[in-house]
Amino acid sequence: MTIFDIFEETYIALKSNKIRTGLTMLGIVIGISSVIAMTAIGQGAQASIASSIQSIGSNLVLVTPGAQRGQGFQVSSGRGTARTLTQGDADAIIKEVTLAKAVSPEISGRYQVTSKGKNTNTSIIGTNSSYLGVRNVEISEGSFITDQNLKSLSKVAVIGPTARDDLFGQGANVVGETIKIKNIVFKIIGVTKAKGGTGFGSQDDMIFIPLTTAQRFLAGDAYVTTISVQANNPESMTEIQDQIKVLLLDRHNISDPTQADFSTLNQADIVATASSVTGIFTVLLSAVAGISLVVGGIGIMNMMLTTVTERTREIGLRKAIGAKRKDINLQFLIEAVVLTFIGGVVGVVFGWAISFAVNYFGIIQTSVSLSSIFLAFGVSTGIGIIFGYYPARRASRLHPIEALRYE
Amino acid sequence: MIEIKNITKTFSQGNENTFQALQGVSFAINDGEFVAIMGPSGSGKSTLMHILGALDSPTLGSYFLDGKDVSKLTDDELADIRKNKIGFVFQSFNLLSRSTVLRNVMLPLVYAGIDRDERKLRAEKALISAGLEETHFKHLSNQLSGGQIQRVAIARALVNNPTLILADEPTGNLDTKTGEIVLGTFQKLNKELGRTIILITHERDVAEHAERIITIRDGLIVEDSKIHERRIITSIQENKTIQTHP
Numbered sequence: 224m225t226i227f228d229i230f231e232e233t234y235i236a237l238k239s240n241k242i243r244t245g246l247t248m249l250g251i252v253i254g255i256s257s258v259i260a261m262t263a264i265g266q267g268a269q270a271s272i273a274s275s276i277q278s279i280g281s282n283l284v285l286v287t288p289g290a291q292r293g294q295g296f297q298v299s300s301g302r303g304t305a306r307t308l309t310q311g312d313a314d315a316i317i318k319e320v321t322l323a324k325a326v327s328p329e330i331s332g333r334y335q336v337t338s339k340g341k342n343t344n345t346s347i348i349g350t351n352s353s354y355l356g357v358r359n360v361e362i363s364e365g366s367f368i369t370d371q372n373l374k375s376l377s378k379v380a381v382i383g384p385t386a387r388d389d390l391f392g393q394g395a396n397v398v399g400e401t402i403k404i405k406n407i408v409f410k411i412i413g414v415t416k417a418k419g420g421t422g423f424g425s426q427d428d429m430i431f432i433p434l435t436t437a438q439r440f441l442a443g444d445a446y447v448t449t450i451s452v453q454a455n456n457p458e459s460m461t462e463i464q465d466q467i468k469v470l471l472l473d474r475h476n477i478s479d480p481t482q483a484d485f486s487t488l489n490q491a492d493i494v495a496t497a498s499s500v501t502g503i504f505t506v507l508l509s510a511v512a513g514i515s516l517v518v519g520g521i522g523i524m525n526m527m528l529t530t531v532t533e534r535t536r537e538i539g540l541r542k543a544i545g546a547k548r549k550d551i552n553l554q555f556l557i558e559a560v561v562l563t564f565i566g567g568v569v570g571v572v573f574g575w576a577i578s579f580a581v582n583y584f585g586i587i588q589t590s591v592s593l594s595s596i597f598l599a600f601g602v603s604t605g606i607g608i609i610f611g612y613y614p615a616r617r618a619s620r621l622h623p624i625e626a627l628r629y630e
Numbered sequence: 631m632i633e634i635k636n637i638t639k640t641f642s643q644g645n646e647n648t649f650q651a652l653q654g655v656s657f658a659i660n661d662g663e664f665v666a667i668m669g670p671s672g673s674g675k676s677t678l679m680h681i682l683g684a685l686d687s688p689t690l691g692s693y694f695l696d697g698k699d700v701s702k703l704t705d706d707e708l709a710d711i712r713k714n715k716i717g718f719v720f721q722s723f724n725l726l727s728r729s730t731v732l733r734n735v736m737l738p739l740v741y742a743g744i745d746r747d748e749r750k751l752r753a754e755k756a757l758i759s760a761g762l763e764e765t766h767f768k769h770l771s772n773q774l775s776g777g778q779i780q781r782v783a784i785a786r787a788l789v790n791n792p793t794l795i796l797a798d799e800p801t802g803n804l805d806t807k808t809g810e811i812v813l814g815t816f817q818k819l820n821k822e823l824g825r826t827i828i829l830i831t832h833e834r835d836v837a838e839h840a841e842r843i844i845t846i847r848d849g850l851i852v853e854d855s856k857i858h859e860r861r862i863i864t865s866i867q868e869n870k871t872i873q874t875h876p
Contacts (some may be wrong), residue, residue: 228740239728540724543685544738544786545713547706623685627720 224550233558236530244562247526250519251566251606252573255599257512259574259591264581265505267589272497276490278418278426280358282324282457283490284464286316286450286471306446307484310438312471313450320466324455327353328447330437336390336430338402343389346429347404349437357453360426365398365413372433378440380409384417385428404430407440457491464489519566520606527559527614538618539626552619559611560604567603571596632659632682632794632826637691637701638849639677651677652688653849659828661793664820666829666837669846676798678846679830683718683796684711696793713742717787721799723779725771731757731782732767738790752789759823760785761815777808784815788825795819795827801836813839 237244288307313328320326329350336343354360355367367381380402382390391397400411409432418426438445452467454460464487471485472478531538538551575596578589639652651674659665669675680686681693684700685708693701700711712718717738725734735753744752757767760781771779780800787795797816801809817839819825829840837843838857845853 224740224743235728536722536724537726540720540726541737541741542709543683543712543718543724545709545741545790547709550741624680627724 224546224553229554229557230561232554233561236558237562240530243526243529247522248562248566248569250522251516251563251603252519252570254512254516254519255567255570255603256573256577257515258509258602259571259595259599260577260581260589261508261512262505262595263574263578263589263591264587265501265508266592267578267582267587269498269501269505270590271588272501273494276494276497278359280451280453280490282454282460283357284452284454284460284467285488285490286312286452286467286485287488288446288448288485306444307475308447308450310434310445310447312474312485313447315470315474316450316452316467319470320452320463322454322459322463322466323452325353325357325453327351327357327451327453328434328449329354329451330434330442330446330448332441332448334404334441336386336402336404338390338400341390343386345383345386345389347437347441348429348431349434349441350431351434353453354431354451357451358426360418360431361416362413363416364396365411367413368431368433373435376436376439377433378407378409378436379412379433380404381413381415381431382411383415383427383429383431386430387414389428402430404432405441460489460491516602516606520563520610523559523563523607524610524614526562527555527611528617530558531555531614531618534618535621535626535629538621539623539629542621542623543627548619551621552615555615555618556608556611559615560607563603563607563610564600567600570603571599574599631661631694631696633694634658634682634688635692635694637678637681637688637693639674639681639686640689651849652681654691655846655849655851656691657844657851657854659826661826662820662824663842664817664827664829664840665842665844666831666840667844667846668831668834668837670832673846674849675830675832675846679796679798679828682794682828683716684708713738714790715793717790717792717795719780719783719787719795719797719800721802723771723783723803725779725782725786727771730768730770731762731774734771734782735785735789738786742790753785756785756789757782759788759819761818775808776804777811780804780808780812781815784812784819788819793826795825796830797827798830799832800829801831801833809836 286308310328313326316323317326327350329348331346331348333344334347336345336347348354350368351373352368352370355362360367362381363384365381368379371377372379382397382402387395387397390402391400397411397414401408402411403409415427415431434447452463454463467487468480468483472480472483475484477483541551575591578591581587582589635656637652637655638650640648640650642648655674655678667675667678677686681688684695684703687703687708688701691701692699695711695715700708703711726737729737732750732753735756736749739749739752754764754767758764762778762781762785766774766778771782774782787797800816801812804812813836816827816829820827827840829837831837840857842856843853844851
């Protein structure tokens with residue numbers, strides 16, 4: 224009996240009971256398609272979170288005021304309110320942390336901003352020229368804040384596209400226009416490019432002004448709310464973080480590192496934490512989908528056992544005309560594997576369609592990986608072998624006389 | 631050439647409760663003979679049929695088929711014997727209802743590893759020998775009459791050129807007239823193609839179509855006789871009346 228003969232027998236057998244074959248296959252289809260869709264959604268979520276973290280800059284170490292006690296990061300309710308980081312700290316970091324590529328101190332706050340009758344409440348960031356490179360901000364029109372602006376305490380502003388739309392209307396040409404922040408007139412010198420993304424507060428709904436101007440006219444003191452330090456490469460981030468800690472502890476006269484009045488946040492850590500969280504979600508989702516796959520496999524076994532019982536006389540006849548155990552075993556095993564394999568193929572198509580739909584309706588950016596498709600084929604074939612093994616073995620061990628007598 | 635010597639078969643039904651279906655049976659059947667094994671139910675004829683058909687092994691005794699002792703073989707070795715040397719015709723036909731007539735007849739050749747083109751040729755030849763019209767070859771068994779189905783089964787038993795064709799109550803599910811036609815087919819195969827046929831039945835009328843009747847009762851042979859006055863077969867065609875003169 225050649226493999227071709229067996230496949231022919233399988234085709235006839237599966238075709239003769241279309242509804243049962245279809246329903247049993249459905250179990251595998253649902254299992255495989257949900258595994259494919261869930262891993263695609265999980266990986267999509269992971270990628271989108273990672274990219275939204277990357278959009279705040281690359282290789283960043285963020286220094287923020289406020290205590291960091293115990294393990295992990297404190298809930299940031301106190302962040303920004305504690306006034307422990309000063310301009311002097313930022314200058315010291317620029318001077319002493321030599322591994323740092325760029326340092327950008329900033330002071331942020333929400334203020335009412337008005338322009339010719341329109342007004343909005345938005346984030347005002349006081350910062351220096353390094354901010355552009357450190358935070359991956361690009362300019363679409365005009366220019367960004369220069370060091371000269373800082374020196375001369377210029378009342379100039381660079382506006383984000385969302386803030387511009389709110390104040391001047393969609394896509395208005397605003398360079399040269401003026402806005403009032405806290406009733407102080409600022410001249411707009413540039414517009415940033417839209418970044419999109421909402422992960423960490425929209426980067427587009429912001430107005431940037433020189434740090435010194437913000438300190439003098441808005442905050443009224445020399446404190447800063449965040450110091451962003453950019454490393455040359457991801458490897459040096461931990462070292463920079465350690466250097467900053469040592470430097471600032473020394474400057475703040477704190478001997479016990481657990482009593483530090485500032486915290487440092489390594490971007491790599493945020494990415495790692497976020498991706499481990501999404502990783503856990505992916506595993507969880509896939510595990511739930513995997514359970515449905517096992518249930519589908521049990522359905523296969525159930526059907527194969529029914530088939531073997533139904534076809535007992537046929538098995539008896541096949542044995543009477545010379546079929547050996549391995550012939551019968553192989554025939555039923557292949558029947559189960561063909562069933563699960565076809566279910567797997569349909570499941571992959573379905574799963575791909577689901578993740579395409581999720582993508583299409585903009586719920587989340589999904590990506591079906593080739594490896595998950597190969598895995599699905601492997602798993603569905605494996606399920607056929609595992610759940611088909613016992614029924615096939617049972618069929619092959621039937622005694623021909625008893626099988627022929629079976630009513 | 632078939633020779634069985636002192637065959638016994640004991641079935642144990644639980645502890646110490648044993649039943650001896652065959653209590654020492656011996657006979658020899660030459661090539662080309664048409665033998666009926668007759669006996670009432672419970673006589674042991676089915677057990678004997680299973681042993682002759684290499685479906686089961688005797689408890690004691692030996693069974694030579696074509697000079698080879700097949701009484702002490704493993705399951706797979708018995709499967710080989712069945713594949714190459716024995717053709718079965720059953721009371722309940724046992725055709726695969728999903729497959730066409732032709733595929734049913736080709737099935738033994740599939741297991742024998744004959745290539746596809748030859749399978750078809752041999753199956754068609756066997757079907758013609760068994761007296762089935764060519765128009766039915768592509769039909770499923772539910773499109774055929776009982777007599778036609780049994781002739782498909784005969785063709786299937788014939789297709790691998792077996793040493794021995796074993797027919798177990800082949801007319802049991804057929805009416806008398808159709809049964810006569812099927813028995814006529816066996817007679818023709820025996821006469822014209824020289825096939826060795828063993829017919830197992832409990833009916834004397836059926837057994838008398840053979841040339842020799844071995845009567846078995848309670849696991850022992852009680853009579854072994856040859857019929858010398860042969861009946862005259864006028865025709866085996868379905869549409870003509872068959873007259874038999876015992």
